[in-house]
Amino acid sequence: ERKCILTGDWQNDLGSNMTISAVNGAGQFSGLYLTAVSATEKPILVSPLNGSQHVDNLEHPTFGFTVKWSFSDSTTVFVGQCFTDDHGKETLQTMWLLRVKAKSMDDNWKATTVGTNVFTRIK
Ligand SMILES: O=C(CCCC[C@@H]1SC[C@@H]2NC(=O)N[C@@H]21)Nc1ccc([N+](=O)[O-])cc1
Numbered sequence: 001e002r003k004c005i006l007t008g009d010w011q012n013d014l015g016s017n018m019t020i021s022a023v024n025g026a027g028q029f030s031g032l033y034l035t036a037v038s039a040t041e042k043p044i045l046v047s048p049l050n051g052s053q054h055v056d057n058l059e060h061p062t063f064g065f066t067v068k069w070s071f072s073d074s075t076t077v078f079v080g081q082c083f084t085d086d087h088g089k090e091t092l093q094t095m096w097l098l099r100v101k102a103k104s105m106d107d108n109w110k111a112t113t114v115g116t117n118v119f120t121r122i123k
Contacts, residue, residue: 003059003061005055010121018049023053025055027055029051034046034047049066062080073100078094090121094116097114
């Protein structure tokens with residue numbers, strides 16, 4: 001069954017778009033992320049991502065990637081798995097952790113949020 005290689009353009013349920021570059025032999029990739037939403041007043045800018053996926057001979061590989069937001073001091077890590085349905089349609093089922101900069105250690109407890117996103121390919 002088709003193995004899911006992450007190279008290409010994806011959109012998630014929030015309307016965010018990402019472009020993943022070529023995945024090398026070790027499964028490493030980089031790309032660009034344009035979030036449709038943010039929790040900061042600053043204008044949203046395209047942000048770099050780096051990650052890796054399993055490329056050994058398994059279908060439905062797992063992966064992870066980190067987005068270093070270029071418009072605010074915060075970082076998101078996504079982790080998930082690619083699924084391909086019987087028609088060859090691929091979806092990325094992910095969970096994420098968003099870490100924002102805490103003003104002080106006292107605010108550390110509230111600085112990480114968690115959520116889920118599903119991505120599908122943009123043809
Ligand atoms: O807002 C941000 C950076 C943008 C985060 C977008 C998230 S990533 C998980 C989810 N999936 C997406 O596609 N988009 C969202 N940083 C930020 C947030 C809050 C504060 N703050 O001070 O409250 C500072 C920076």
